[in-house]
Amino acid sequence: MKISRFKKSHKTLVFFASNFDYREPYQVLIDATFCQAALQQKIGIDEQIKKYFQCGVKLLTTQCVILESESLGAPLTGATSIVKRFHVHKCGHEGKPVPASECIKSMTKDNRYVVASQDRLLQESLRKIPGRCLLYLHKATPVLEAPSKASKKWVQRRAKNLMLGKQVEKIDYMKEKQGLKPAETAVKPKKHKGPKNPNPLSCKKSKKDKAKQQLKGVEQTAITKAKRKRVKIPAHVKAALGKD
Numbered sequence: 001m002k003i004s005r006f007k008k009s010h011k012t013l014v015f016f017a018s019n020f021d022y023r024e025p026y027q028v029l030i031d032a033t034f035c036q037a038a039l040q041q042k043i044g045i046d047e048q049i050k051k052y053f054q055c056g057v058k059l060l061t062t063q064c065v066i067l068e069s070e071s072l073g074a075p076l077t078g079a080t081s082i083v084k085r086f087h088v089h090k091c092g093h094e095g096k097p098v099p100a101s102e103c104i105k106s107m108t109k110d111n112r113y114v115v116a117s118q119d120r121l122l123q124e125s126l127r128k129i130p131g132r133c134l135l136y137l138h139k140a141t142p143v144l145e146a147p148s149k150a151s152k153k154w155v156q157r158r159a160k161n162l163m164l165g166k167q168v169e170k171i172d173y174m175k176e177k178q179g180l181k182p183a184e185t186a187v188k189p190k191k192h193k194g195p196k197n198p199n200p201l202s203c204k205k206s207k208k209d210k211a212k213q214q215l216k217g218v219e220q221t222a223i224t225k226a227k228r229k230r231v232k233i234p235a236h237v238k239a240a241l242g243k244d
């Protein structure tokens with residue numbers, strides 16, 4: 001495999017691993033359309049995918065995929081026999097099979113699957129959901145599709161929210177520092193390391209402090225007066241009350 005191709009696929013895998021928790025071994029969910037294309041191109045899926053990923057992969061399918069392929073009969077006999085070779089993951093439709101595309105969509109809701117399919121409609125609908133990873137065959141070559149617009153947008157939005165969150169934290173911290181807001185997260189006050197006895201220098205200031213306190217007292221009464229003023233009943237209301 002050419003280095004540039006490896007770089008591309010590696011970059012895509014890193015994107016999904018770091019933003020959407022995809023982990024090695026990467027689980028590749030394969031449908032019959034992918035098997036059919038591989039058959040037409042005469043390539044071995046197992047060998048090609050492992051060579052392409054160059055890391056741990058697990059190839060699997062579901063019962064719904066197999067049943068749909070079987071139901072399509074002769075044209076897909078080869079594909080059916082290929083898809084049956086992969087490990088079958090439980091999909092929750094046991095006894096009540098659904099179309100393969102529906103099954104795959106539901107499988108990708110809670111799990112990190114790389115969806116290997118040539119089904120255009122399935123690909124389109126998965127591209128609209130952030131975090132869906134697609135693999136397809138371009139002629140005989142597997143291609144891991146670059147992240148969709150929806151995936152990229154989701155990541156950008158999350159980064160933005162993270163930044164906003166950090167800004168809010170910063171503002172909260174500044175407010176807290178200036179005594180505008182009580183500390184919610186217990187930032188332990190630093191222990192006073194000075195002498196236990198009162199500082200004689202600060203004692204000298206006591207008169208000033210008293211004066212300050214008196215001043216504060218005056219301010220306080222002024223505030224309460226102002227408040228009282230505000231509560232004062234307006235003249236017209238008084239007049240209206242007087243009539244009663």
Ligand SMILES: [Zn+2]
Nearest residue numbers: 064091093103
């Ligand atoms: Zn299913």
